[in-house]
Amino acid sequence: MEVEMKIINDLKPNTVLLGFKKRNEQINQIIAYIENHDQTVIGKENGKNRLLHLSDCFSFFTSQKSVYVNNVSLSQPIKINDRLYTLQEKLPKQFIRISNTEIINLNYVQEFEISKSGIILIHFRNHYQTSSSRRYLKAIKERIL
Structure with a gap:
């Protein structure tokens, strides 16, 4: 397989x-790997930065104008600097x-x-539970069905 690389600035x-x-x-x-x-x-x-692998993160949420991540290896959510819309x-x-x-x-979703x-x-496999808003119902159904 021949590989050619090109930087495209407007991506x-x-x-x-x-x-x-x-x-x-x-x-x-190759696609699956990427x-x-x-x-x-x-x-x-x-007060210290901690590197978290996305494969261990089961939810990101906002609370009191800050964004937090729930991670399977942590007992408590921790704060991240990203905004939810940029994370998305x-x-x-x-x-x-x-x-x-x-x-x-x-x-991580069980059901x-x-x-x-x-x-x-x-319902998540680790017994965490949350709910969706009606506004996102259609997008969720399209993704899981």
Whole structure:
């Protein structure tokens, strides 16, 4: 396979553009690697920066005008410097926005439950529970169905 690289300045941040004549197994493996490459986010804990792998993060949420991350290896959420809307743009496709205040990692979801009022209750494998707003209901259904 011949590899050619070209810097394209008008692409969105963290975007890779691939060109190929025909999609095959080798191309699929390259795409899977790029999509699933373990990215990180920096959190602040006790005044120190802490590098967190996105594969260990199961939700990002806002509280009191700050953004926090829930991580499987931490007992308490920790603060991050990113804004939720910027996170949404750069997170891999397994993350989905479920409300104005929360983004979740679908890899950690155990089940979805629809309440009588139409809100989706989301149960995680680690017993964490949250809910989506009705505004995001359509996007969630399209993603999981």
